[in-house]
Amino acid sequence: MNIVAISRLLATVAAYVLAPPPFDGFAHPVDANLAINRPDETSWRLLAHVATPVAPGKILFETWASNEDTFTPHPVFPGAKGDSPCNPSGAVVGAAEIATPVASPKILSVPALQQPARTRRAPQVSPDGSEEVRRNQTTFDYIVCNQLFTKAGLRSFYNAGRPISFPVGAMEVKTNWVPADEVDSSDYYVSEAADGKKYALTAMHIISKVLPNWTWATFEHENNPGRCDYTGCHDAYGAVVADVEANEVLDRRYSDCAKNDALKAMLSSAGLSPVWEHYCLKGSQIDFVTATGLPTHLGNSVTEAGFADTSSCITCHARAAVNAKGIMTTPAGFVDPPIPALCPNPSRSCSPNGAPDPNWFWTNPGKLDQAAVAMQTDFIWSIARFAIGD
Secondary structure: OOHHHHHHHHHHHHHHHHOOOOEOOEOOOOOHHHHHHOHHHHHHHHHHHHOOEEEOOEEHHHHOEEHHHHOOOOOOOOOOEOOOOEOOOOOEOOOOEOOOOOOOOOOOEOOOOOOOOOOOOOOOOOOOOOEEEEEOHHHHHHHHHOOOOEHHHHHHHHHHOOOOOOOOOOEEEEEEEEEHHHOOHHHOOEEEOOOOOEEEEEEEEEEEOOOOOOEEEEEEEOOOOOOOOOOOEEOOOOEOOOEEOOOOOOOOOOOOOOEOHHHHHHHHHOOOOHHHHHEEEEEEEOOOEOOOOOEOOEOOOOOOOOOOOOOEHHHHHHOOEEOOOOOEOOOOOOOOOOOOOOOOOOOOOOOOOOOOOHHHOEEOOOOOOOEEOOEEOOOOHHHHHHOEOO
């Protein structure tokens, strides 16, 4: 084999190794290099991916598995047919065939972080339930094939000292909704829920395992009051005004987040409705701290209502863990009792931020006699909260 042939072979191998895997049969929208160097562009490309129209009246993430689809004695991915994707050892050997994307019923629950929070309810949060969590097939298959939807499966991982680690390509979306007749629904993405009523999307978190600690993005509708409170809003890719400072007076409306031509073209090429131009990227997060050691913050005025001033998505989710019995170690990850250095208002709920505390997971961390007291669920709260069985 001559040098030219060898070079071509190496180039082909490199292209295969470096090519990111597909998401649910669609082209992977980002890779690690983009996620690290241009996180806001990554966030928008992930939104364009999950909001792709795929079924009548539905977009891609609505055809993913909900918590109700996942944490049940016999979990099945919506629309899946054919053989199980799991082999007897628990490994994922191939995704179940989905000929046509199917949306499972949209069941809205009371926001998980509002139940234990010491806070007033945000005006955009319905007391009757407004939140859902959905995961793509890569995430679903890893949970199901490894029996991580059960406490018994979690105990098996814990006892074996086996870390939970989702594959590249895993994604989850958390969304918040209000009844469509409460807003000018022409400016919102609207979808029908299991109760037969139509709901308007007000907020969305998107996480992706493109990076080992996932990528984190939060979007809000431009009409959400207080959407840039405390931390401001930051979008270096798609917004005409990249950085919006927080108002001194809370819960007021901010100006529309006008989009630049590059983002408009990207959303249009992905086949998205112009209604998505009414949604704003509040921020992106890929690390616990800045290069100078300062905690990074990211929180949504809807999803993290009442503690958006301290919220850090990546740090809070790092605390998602179970003990040796497969039971979650903390109900919501809040700092309780409040620590003055982290919690400026001790009367309100307070989110951890900055680097994770090793004492969450170890006794005598860093010492020769350190011992595990908790196992992370790889940033996925739903596993810790909803695993079934005893």
